[in-house]
Amino acid sequence: MKKRIFTGLVLACMSILPTMAQWGRPVDYSAGPGLKDAYKDYFTIGVAVNKHNISDPAQIEIIKKQFNSVTAENAWKPGEIHPKEGVWNFGLADSIANFCRENGIKMRGHCLCWHSQFADWMFTDKKGKPVKKEVFYERLREHIHTVVNRYKDVVYAWDVVNEAMADDGRPFEFVDGKMVPASPYRQSRHFKLCGDEFIAKAFEFAREADPTGVLIYNDYSCVDNGKRERIYTMVKKMKDAGVPIDGIGMQGHYNIYFPEEEQLEKAINRFKEIVNIIHITELDLRTNTESGGQLMFSRGEAKPQAPYIGTLQEDQYARLFKIFRKHKDVIKNVTFWNLSDKDSWLGVNNHPLPFDENFKAKRSLQIIRDFDAAADNRVPKEDFVPNPMNQPGQEYPMVNSEGFARFRVVAPDAKSVIVSLGLGGRGGTVLRKDKDGVWTGTTEGPMDPGFHYYHLTIDGGVFNDPGTHNYFGSCRWESGIEIPAPDQDFYAWRKDIPHGNIQQVNFWSESTGKMQTANVYLPDGYGKLVKGKNGKLEQTRYPVLYLQHGWGENETSWPVQGKAGIIMDNLIADGKIKPFIVVMAYGLTNDFKFGTIGKFTAEEFEKLLIDELMPVIDKQFLTKPDKWNRALAGLSMGGMETKLITLRRPEVFGYWGLLSGGQYAPDEIKDPTVVKYIFEGCGDKENPDGINKSVADLKAAGYNAEGLISEGTAHEFLTWRRCLYQMAQSLFK
Ligand code: G3I
Numbered sequence: 001m002k003k004r005i006f007t008g009l010v011l012a013c014m015s016i017l018p019t020m021a022q023w024g025r026p027v028d029y030s031a032g033p034g035l036k037d038a039y040k041d042y043f044t045i046g047v048a049v050n051k052h053n054i055s056d057p058a059q060i061e062i063i064k065k066q067f068n069s070v071t072a073e074n075a076w077k078p079g080e081i082h083p084k085e086g087v088w089n090f091g092l093a094d095s096i097a098n099f100c101r102e103n104g105i106k107m108r109g110h111c112l113c114w115h116s117q118f119a120d121w122m123f124t125d126k127k128g129k130p131v132k133k134e135v136f137y138e139r140l141r142e143h144i145h146t147v148v149n150r151y152k153d154v155v156y157a158w159d160v161v162n163e164a165m166a167d168d169g170r171p172f173e174f175v176d177g178k179m180v181p182a183s184p185y186r187q188s189r190h191f192k193l194c195g196d197e198f199i200a201k202a203f204e205f206a207r208e209a210d211p212t213g214v215l216i217y218n219d220y221s222c223v224d225n226g227k228r229e230r231i232y233t234m235v236k237k238m239k240d241a242g243v244p245i246d247g248i249g250m251q252g253h254y255n256i257y258f259p260e261e262e263q264l265e266k267a268i269n270r271f272k273e274i275v276n277i278i279h280i281t282e283l284d285l286r287t288n289t290e291s292g293g294q295l296m297f298s299r300g301e302a303k304p305q306a307p308y309i310g311t312l313q314e315d316q317y318a319r320l321f322k323i324f325r326k327h328k329d330v331i332k333n334v335t336f337w338n339l340s341d342k343d344s345w346l347g348v349n350n351h352p353l354p355f356d357e358n359f360k361a362k363r364s365l366q367i368i369r370d371f372d373a374a375a376d377n378r379v380p381k382e383d384f385v386p387n388p389m390n391q392p393g394q395e396y397p398m399v400n401s402e403g404f405a406r407f408r409v410v411a412p413d414a415k416s417v418i419v420s421l422g423l424g425g426r427g428g429t430v431l432r433k434d435k436d437g438v439w440t441g442t443t444e445g446p447m448d449p450g451f452h453y454y455h456l457t458i459d460g461g462v463f464n465d466p467g468t469h470n471y472f473g474s475c476r477w478e479s480g481i482e483i484p485a486p487d488q489d490f491y492a493w494r495k496d497i498p499h500g501n502i503q504q505v506n507f508w509s510e511s512t513g514k515m516q517t518a519n520v521y522l523p524d525g526y527g528k529l530v531k532g533k534n535g536k537l538e539q540t541r542y543p544v545l546y547l548q549h550g551w552g553e554n555e556t557s558w559p560v561q562g563k564a565g566i567i568m569d570n571l572i573a574d575g576k577i578k579p580f581i582v583v584m585a586y587g588l589t590n591d592f593k594f595g596t597i598g599k600f601t602a603e604e605f606e607k608l609l610i611d612e613l614m615p616v617i618d619k620q621f622l623t624k625p626d627k628w629n630r631a632l633a634g635l636s637m638g639g640m641e642t643k644l645i646t647l648r649r650p651e652v653f654g655y656w657g658l659l660s661g662g663q664y665a666p667d668e669i670k671d672p673t674v675v676k677y678i679f680e681g682c683g684d685k686e687n688p689d690g691i692n693k694s695v696a697d698l699k700a701a702g703y704n705a706e707g708l709i710s711e712g713t714a715h716e717f718l719t720w721r722r723c724l725y726q727m728a729q730s731l732f733k
Contacts, residue, residue: 030361036068038369042328046108046335047377048073048282051092053088053339059359062339064103066365069156069333071108071281072096073345076151078112082143085121090150108281108335109151111159111218113202116295119143123189125614133194134531140198141205148209157214157279159249159334160206161199163293164188165219165234168226184230188331196234200243207244214332217539218249218281219295223259223267223384236274247277253293254320255286255321256312257415259342260432261319268327278330282337282410283320284352285313289415294655300349308457309351311418311427314364317354318444319370325376333407342696363427380404387468387481394467403446403483405429409465411458412437418457419465421447421481432447448685449485450560450718452547453478453581471561474552475590480561490570491563497573498524502559511607518613519559520621523579528623537550541622543580543629543732544654546609547724548587548638556582561717565726576729581621585613589637591605602641610652611647628676631731650674653730659723660686660715663694666701677730679707681723686715 035045046069048187053059063070075092076081082088093178100107122139125131131139148158166186173182184189190198199217206215217235219226231248238245271278282293287309290297324331338344340355348357354365384398384406396408407419407433417439418428431441453473456463464470472478500523509516523542532538547564558564564582571577588605609632618625632653634642639661647655647668657679660666664678677696680691686710698705708726710719 005054009221026360027363028361029248029363029366030062030065032369033364034065034067035365035369036066036615038371039325039334040508043331044069044106044333046071046333047339048097048110048335048337049339050074050343051095051692053343054096059339060099062355062359064106064260067260068098068105069108069335070096070105071335072116073110073338073343076110076147077114077116077117078122079568081147082119083121084119088146093151097151097154098674106156106212107151107154108216108279108333109155109158110212110281111162112147112206113160113190113198114162115164115186115190117126118189120189123193130193130322130563133198134164136190136198137201140202141208144202144205145209148213152210152213155213156209157216157247158206158210159218159281160245161202162213162218163220164191164196164199164217165227165230167221167292167294168224171226184233185257191217196238197572199234199243200238203238203243203245214246214277216247216249216277216279216281217245218251218279220249220251220253220282221291222248222271223263228267228270232270232274239274245275247275247279247332249279249281250284250291251337252280252320252334253286253291254283254316256309256316257289258291261323263274264320265327266633268323268330272327272330276330277332278327279332280324282667283334284337284346285316285320285553286346286350286352287313288350295578297346298350299347300351302349305351306460307427308416308418308460311422311457312430313351314362314367314427315418315422315430317364318367318371319343322376325371325373361645374444378445380442389480389482391467391469396467397465397481399447399481399483401484403449404443405447405481405483406442407431407440408466409439409456409458410437411439414439414458416457416459417441419454420457421452421454447481447483448683448713448716449483449488450713450716450721451652452481452483452716453561454481455479470555472556473561476552485718487722490568490725491567493566494570494573497569499569500524500526500565500572502565502578505616507613507621509612511604511612512588516608516613517555518583518585518617519555520617521559521565521582521584522621523568523572525579531647539622540579541624543615543631544621545580545582545622545633545655545728546614547582547584548632548634548641549584549589550634551589551592552634553589555584555586562724563721564724567721568728571725571728578732580728580732581617581623582658583611583613583617587634587638587641589641592637600640600644602644605641606645608648610649614652627652628654631655631657632660633679633724633727635659635723636660636661636715646675655679657681657723657727659720659727663690664698664703664705665694666685666697666703669703672702676704677733678703678705679708679723679727679730680728681710681719682707683710683713683715683719685713686719 047067049073050073081093116666170182172179340359342357348354384400387397387399398406409417416432420428422428429441429443433439433554455478465479468479471480503520505518529537572579579707630653632642639658654676660682682691691707695705695707710722713719
């Protein structure tokens, strides 16, 4: 039975996978199609590999599933493959080529001419004396022809020249003691010997050797304003001179803060003017503020990565791939520079890739893969209004008629601001800072209707949004936002009807050794003397619904974000129910440690509820203190408590309700007479099939069971408001 209860609840909570992860159950983010399949209508997805990646079976499986393009990280570089004149080191180079040939994977050839890891012997003669450029060109030509002819059968694009342009940040340089405008070119041995002619030569030699291959000029920091223009100018000059440059390779050694979308698009649009092929050749996102392909970089510390850093990385990957998809007309390939954090040239502590050091997929892989193409071009309607749950005078957060939410936070010195409300399994909505230090951002799409808890994470610190009131959830007072719902009238205040009230009851709990609190909804007219059946004036007594919250919440959750009192007032005013009392107590849920769900018994709450709270309620209020006038229902973990307690103590409650809190099975109850009514509900983004089957099985076994599947909602309060609204109409009938 315990196992089934646990499974039922887990199924109910499937919509909150992150919580699943919290519950210690690892989530396989690589489950589903490979990246190459998800992007088959956009561009090829590649990876740079080393010898380990093509020899370890598990790593080979990842490569074959995820990628349809491979680059040799180092093995094909001149210094590695042609270390001396007449000496060729084809070992690993061939292995990688053969691996791709055997697995039908095409390659990017990296690289034929570069200032680093180059065959420096080409610059000197046997005596070490510098050679003339003509000699250099002969040697370069022979090198390029040898490599290209050896591999062009498996290669679709070549990084012919790599990183020949100067980096930003050095506008002037000293030449012969005079300060002169810095050369746009990297002052490499190639350039010093040949000027920029070596670039043209390299491309001509490559075209000679491979008449059809795509010939690429590859560089890093292409989004830097200066470098973008230097690359643009050089490639345009070369192409205008007939040099066969087919495309530009933007390496993409970025970080979680950089670049901003506008900057990246500016570079792509600029290069689009001169080439119709752009490859993102060496993508990785380090978790600090550094970027570029330079070898001088921080390797980071061996410490667990803060969760918000993961969210920033996921968000940055999502934003970059959205732009790559937008420009699929020119972007023909996106290659990750290394297979996993373990292989990364940046070192494992920079955590730069979608596979971690154990080759386990991170959530960023799922976020890159499971994109919503429709959302790519979605623009929110600009009819945003302040969120109804804002503090007085606070404009933000705002919501629009479609359900988009927009946030604004002033934090001039912060490096990152994340709103914990995100879409697509994303860890949150990452805001962007403007020049005045104001962070703004809009959810990527419409949120589910109804109430949502959230908080801000600013550079790793958790804060509430100063714009909203606070609501107790996730074991703390969180911010809250209300997204318009098509049926929101059933939980809206109505000025034209009588209203009940909610009283706070404090009572000593011997079992927990401390004072406990419950909020009690009393319908309008409670306590008034009315003429009874016997004609005498008497106070009406009422059935009682004990209504429980979920994990991380407390006795304020149903009255406030659940709007339980308003829902009851509206139901009574519309004559849909006879008035009854609703008791909303703290369910002892928040000391629960994730990962120990299997051991959860709810025995502590059973004792508090039945032996301590119910006597107080029956003593202090006009209740009908018997089983057939008493109901127990709960949401999420409160539902689990309800199921465990009602099955252990069927003599106490006559009406049972599970709201996203699992299901009952007939053979768990064994006797339809012990319960008058069973309600089970969840959101259609949770486990609707489980609910529908359970209700059908219960009905078939003779139970008075009713189910509700809340449209367009998940494990959230609008699901439970709708469940309360529906369930209440069948209680105490
Ligand atoms: O092959 C030698 C090996 O014999 C020796 O035992 C070992 C000891 O240090 O070094 C090995 O050489 C290393 C080589 O990678 C092969 O593993 C070099 O030290 C190391 O510096 C070199 O690093 C490579 C780096 O380029 C060189 O600049 C990185 O792995 C590689 O990821 C990186 O890739 C470049 C792209 O080609 C171009 N764009 C920037 C990108 C990052 O710098």
